Amino acid sequence: MGACIAKAFSPPSSFQESTMRRAKITVIGAGNVGATCAHWCAAAELGDIVLLDIPQTEDMPAGKALDLMQSSPIMGFDSKIVGTTSYDDAADSDVIVVTAGIPRKPGMSRDDLLSTNARIITSVGEEIKKSSPNAVVIVVSNPLDAMVQQMWKVTGFDRSKVCGQAGVLDTARYRTFLAMELGVSVEDISALLMGGHGDTMVPIPSCTSVGGIPVTQLIDPARLEEIVERTRKGGAEIVSLLKTGSAYYAPAAACAQMVEAVVKDKKRCIPVAALCESEYGVGGYYVGVPVIMGSAGVEKVIELNLTESETADFQKSVDAVKGLVATMDELLAG
Ligand SMILES: NC(=O)c1ccc[n+]([C@@H]2O[C@H](COP(=O)([O-])OP(=O)(O)OC[C@H]3O[C@@H](n4cnc5c(N)ncnc54)[C@H](O)[C@@H]3O)[C@@H](O)[C@H]2O)c1
Numbered sequence: 001m002g003a004c005i006a007k008a009f010s011p012p013s014s015f016q017e018s019t020m021r022r023a024k025i026t027v028i029g030a031g032n033v034g035a036t037c038a039h040w041c042a043a044a045e046l047g048d049i050v051l052l053d054i055p056q057t058e059d060m061p062a063g064k065a066l067d068l069m070q071s072s073p074i075m076g077f078d079s080k081i082v083g084t085t086s087y088d089d090a091a092d093s094d095v096i097v098v099t100a101g102i103p104r105k106p107g108m109s110r111d112d113l114l115s116t117n118a119r120i121i122t123s124v125g126e127e128i129k130k131s132s133p134n135a136v137v138i139v140v141s142n143p144l145d146a147m148v149q150q151m152w153k154v155t156g157f158d159r160s161k162v163c164g165q166a167g168v169l170d171t172a173r174y175r176t177f178l179a180m181e182l183g184v185s186v187e188d189i190s191a192l193l194m195g196g197h198g199d200t201m202v203p204i205p206s207c208t209s210v211g212g213i214p215v216t217q218l219i220d221p222a223r224l225e226e227i228v229e230r231t232r233k234g235g236a237e238i239v240s241l242l243k244t245g246s247a248y249y250a251p252a253a254a255c256a257q258m259v260e261a262v263v264k265d266k267k268r269c270i271p272v273a274a275l276c277e278s279e280y281g282v283g284g285y286y287v288g289v290p291v292i293m294g295s296a297g298v299e300k301v302i303e304l305n306l307t308e309s310e311t312a313d314f315q316k317s318v319d320a321v322k323g324l325v326a327t328m329d330e331l332l333a334g
């Protein structure tokens with residue numbers, strides 16, 4: 001009888017000592033956006049995931065990580081997910097998504113989060129600098145453009161390694177509304193929005209098409225402006241519906257797309273909050289622009305020829321970001 005019992009599987013040592021390793025993805029902030037981002041990244045098997053939150057949350061990150069792991073046999077993924085409150089577990093991450101911070105509630109603007117979240121980003125940035133000096137850092141916390149600027153300043157990382165998620169989400173909202181308007185597949189809509197993650201975001205109609213057809217041939221200017229306006233206020237629309245916080249499914253999916261661009265070196269051409277120096281004459285601020293994103297992070301900022309009115313709107317958006325960064329610097333100095 002004993003001879004029939006199979007021996008416990010013991011992999012050959014070459015299996016155990018494999019030098020291949022999966023990407024290490026850390027998501028900081030295990031709340032709505034963070035946990036959902038971990039979910040999308042695991043489901044797409046982008047790498048092994050560390051879900052990190054503050055010590056006050058005690059076992060919450062471990063609970064969410066274990067719950068996610070237990071979905072793996074059903075969903076069919078082998079990513080490992082660890083929940084923690086210690087940066088030791090996040091050491092030497094390849095990609096870090098930062099969702100730490102408070103979300104807004106109805107009646108608040110993203111800018112109302114500035115003071116609290118700037119302090120949170122400062123402390124998170126100091127930990128990242130120590131524990132994962134080679135990571136590509138994708139900031140999500142709001143107000144986005146100021147938070148990513150602060151993360152870059154605190155870590156001192158190369159500008160290619162620190163970026164912000166906003167444009168992928170804003171563009172996805174725009175594509176969703178255009179598809180709803182035209183009754184076509186979202187997959188056939190290609191669009192670009194630039195500028196800050198706020199009410200001043202700038203649509204670029206010459207870069208918006210439906211199955212290759214310029215959108216301006218399918219939707220009249222007045223209706224298109226209404227759709228753009230709904231997109232600009234897309235975050236507030238979700239906040240007013242949810243009442244307890246802000247959007248997370250689409251934002252988390254947007255983060256996962258950026259993580260995928262890095263871990264698979266996809267060279268995606270997507271809108272990202274990137275540090276623009278001479279580009280677009282911005283002079284050292286983070287703002288949403290089209291970039292090439294791959295394993296090195298933001299590998300190139302693409303400079304477009306904008307029309308006169310697009311340039312004026314983009315400048316207005318950049319000025320709003322500069323004003324917010326100045327206020328943040330004063331708050332942090334005070
Ligand atoms: N850029 C975007 O497109 C976008 C989209 C959605 C949300 N957001 C922003 O993302 C942030 C998170 O939103 P949410 O809905 O996940 O909020 P949430 O409250 O559900 O989760 C935030 C988590 O961050 C944690 N946290 C706080 N301080 C921390 C620290 N120092 N270190 C680690 N973790 C910390 C909290 O404990 C909490 O679990 C908000 O600022 C929100 O405005 C941005």
Ligand SMILES: O=C(O)C[C@H](O)C(=O)O
Binds near residue numbers: 104247
């Ligand atoms: O609107 C918010 O506060 C969250 C996020 O920036 C969004 O656009 O959904």
